[in-house]
């Protein structure tokens with residue numbers, strides 16, 4: 001008797017467990033469809049967090065304590081790389097991983113032409129985010145037999161240091177930036193099926 005009851009209870013428990021497992025599998029299946037817009041938002045959030053922490057807790061602190069300064073020719077000077085250079089380097093590092101993920105910092109009025117728009121999509125996108133900085137410009141582009149989701153996020157002059165450095169840089173193609181202006185865009189792209 002006891003054995004039978006125990007068997008029934010065990011059977012019930014097992015079926016509850018199995019239903020639980022199958023529900024979880026179904027949920028995991030649903031997660032496959034995370035929209036690329038959201039993936040790009042996540043990546044952008046991490047990039048911006050790293051950039052702002054590097055600027056405030058590394059560059060500014062070491063500068064205030066007179067330990068080190070950030071300079072464009074940091075390698076030659078033994079200085080710290082600029083936040084923009086950190087981002088560009090991270091982009092190269094990520095590209096080297098072969099995931100198809102690409103990250104670039106670009107502008108319609110860049111210091112270096114390599115940071116200008118690479119194609120019509122990027123030009124139109126940079127113009128769009130300059131007008132409407134809250135909304136990233138997104139789209140699907142095809143390269144060979146691969147499809148990429150591409151998102152452009154506005155990059156704003158959040159402090160006067162952005163404005164002063166860019167306006168005074170001898171190679172800058174735009175030298176009348178003001179605080180809060182859109183100075184360019186962070187472009188994130190990755191392959192999609």
Ligand code: HEC
Pocket residue numbers: 072082084085088105106107109110111112115155156157158159161162163165166183184185
């Ligand atoms: C000390 C100078 C300096 C400061 C401060 C600075 N930048 Fe830059 N920025 C540069 C340099 C130099 C580059 C080019 C880096 C490269 O590609 O080698 C650059 C690149 C960029 C680019 C890519 C387009 C271009 O001009 O080549 C954007 C967009 C940009 N910076 C935005 C900003 C924003 C926003 C801030 C403030 C949060 C900022 N920068 C602060 C010097 C500076």
